[in-house]
Amino acid sequence: METPSQKRQSIVLGIKSLLIQEKKFLVSNRGEEKDLTLLDNQLIQLDDLFLVVVAGEFNSGKSAFINALLGDAVLDTGVTPTTADVTILRYGEEKQTSRTEKGQLVVNLPNRLLEDLSIVDTPGTNAILREHEELTTDFIPRSDLVLFVTSLDRPFTESERKFLESIRDWGKKIVIIINKTDIAENSQDLDKVKAFVTDNAQKLLGVVPKIFAISAREALRVKRESGKSPAQFSEVEDYIFHTLDTKNRFQLKLLNPLGISDNLTQKYMEINAAQRTLIQDDIQLISDIQQQISLFREDMVRSYNFRYADIDNSILEFEKRGLEFFDNTFRINRVMDLLNKERIKNEFNKNVVKNLSKDIDEKVSGSIEWLVEEDLKQWQIVTQKISQRASKHQDRILSDPNSQQINLERQKIISNINRQAQRVVEEYDQEVEASNIAEEAQMAVAASAAVEVGAIGLGTLITLLATTASADLTGILLAGLTATLGFFILPAKKKQTKNAFSENIASLREKLSKALMNEFAHQIDIQIENIQSTIQPYTRFIRAEDESISKAADTLKELSRNVESYRNKINDL
Template structure:
């Protein structure tokens, strides 16, 4: 194979030459006295050494254009640089291609001999014996295969390292999700404690009202009109306490906390999955034998990318917040008769209805049971005990509803994230198993190839 294109400005010429190298048994590397061992020729020889490990003969053309001292100087220059590049002492033939061509055309054998072509022909057809030719025919391609197999194994090892890193990332992300979830669950107690504080103050306000309203002097003042007591309770306790608005604010804060942190967890998971879109196209170009595996990998990344993109679009903060709020609202409505709540009522209205219906019921029942002024203190004490029990029940139900729905929302998201991470982990495991299988096959081929090379080399030596 001549070296067309190694100095050509048309890069396609050089690619043609490089693509033929691995098919050759012996390389005749042609350079010239006017530009011996150019930079592109040096790179070309490094390609031969690094990838194909081919036997090379060197031909110095245009030898007739230089004097004997000049030719000796050029030859020494070539020998030093070739040894530096290929780590062996080269055999260099001096030729004049122009003189050889003229000799062929004119039938002048003396010219052909003088051109140096004859010496090359004698070396190729007579000096190289049968063992040399056997070596070139069999061992050279086996060494090429050996080099390819080694390169493939190296690239598979890089893929294994990358897959192991991806699996560790997925495991760390799952652990992070679980840790953050536990932290969020622990933080829920803050909102439950705030509800307890608000309800405690509400209870104290009711008890203070009972101490003032259920007295002999006050009942005389309103002439025992229980409707007036109910009106006062609604205005002074339910209306002015702002208790239910405070609880609604706590619930809204809790909803915002959960949704905001859920979004952060979701985005962290999406970023972890999105990292697997990366690929190494240069590896695919270098290793056509891995085309099927590369396609599988690309398909995995494409699936993950598409699913994560859709998931990220699906997580709408406003939508998630309203859904959780509506779930809590519907649960609260179950604590009071439907007739007592207007259609579309908010959380504060529902809570006020619950408090008014339950607490005023206790109050009115106690007042209705008063048969004489002497039993007022007794009825007031009973009413206060009933109020305390009712407030405790409402508080427990509020905390249970809030805690249950916050936990359900968090669990729902965690399950979705874990499902996607596990799916990605499963795909990585499958691909790792495939890479390990291919690596084992290549290592077996490499060992068999190495043994065959040793046997053939021993035959050629003997």
């Protein structure tokens, strides 16, 4: 079973690990440098003494209060801003002054009150020099306890209100000191100021902080004369050095980095939510485009099936004319005509083949032109959607650098894709596209029928294949047969030829349908692939960012849960 000391040490190590995890998160998610520095300071601060920061307006008596606390005039006081630096008071065997790398003044004093804690004096919240105020604001997150000094003659000023608002979200333990009670004309005036400060502090902080009313100047005088503190000031000292005993100080010290971690986690949760909002429209656009492409393919395939029915009808009409031709030609009274090979061939071309080549060419060309037009329309739709997205939010003001960076990268990619898509539309040559598709279709049909195409067109090729499918009509010669035998042979030959013709036409229709359907589907897929290739960088970027944002959200939730878990452990000590 762990001893209290082991539990405390375990919690310290756990909080350090938590801070390191948050730092890693900020590094990998382009966190602000000042937040990384803040976490580094917290890691250092965990191994340092309890840190008390004294803040307030200049001339509120901050330095005088610290002098009274230490029982000696170690800091300058006056009616002008005398504290121009962040001054850290630490224990030392002898008085010594130095500066840190960041310019903070460090004063070592042989004062026993500093053996268990360090005290920080800060420039006024209403400092004339802005850098002084920034020094104070940046140092506050490192504190374990904030003693906020306001004066009886100017209680809870606007600058004090703003300052407390700025540190409220850090989750600091705040104690309010009302200084200069010696100038109060009567106790009623003092009570009014106390009530005013209490009411405003509760409204601002959400809780009523510990409030003390003292006269720092009088406390230092009494201490020097008698060696003891006056009653009012003793209450402050008792709170700092006795009520906040080792256990309470330890709890406050550990709650401090948790407050920092929680504040940063909430900050980056808000940033994460803003990033998700920014990227959500892009995700929706990609979804819309993908849905549009999917519907485009379905509609094109369905529409082509209807269009191919016209081509197929031409073949069926050809078959019908062929069967009628056989019925009219294979007759006993036309035996002599059948012996004239050239005549039968001409009749077949005239009555059966007719304008089959032209008819098919027109219908196939119509289908190809339709395909090309629909392709161009699809490019125009995608271009329009991307153009709209490119113009949307481009002037949007984003508060955090991370979202700004995502927006800049996103705008750059969208602009590039927009230019590519517009160039495709502008340079789209419908005649060339149609010619290429027609050539591909001709090759597909020829390959399926295993014939040489040469320089002939698709309609002529199909006519050639259809004519060949009629079998060798002119090869049916009746030379050497008697008229009597003709009565028996012709019907059989006619039936045989008609069956063979129908079977061959059926085979042709199947091969033609499959070849053209495959080719058209292939052309549609090529068009879709070209669109997909163009928008791929945009899609890849958005999906990667969405995944990164989702992972970041999960990490932030986990950090928040861990902060709450350690808070509970600290409260249970």
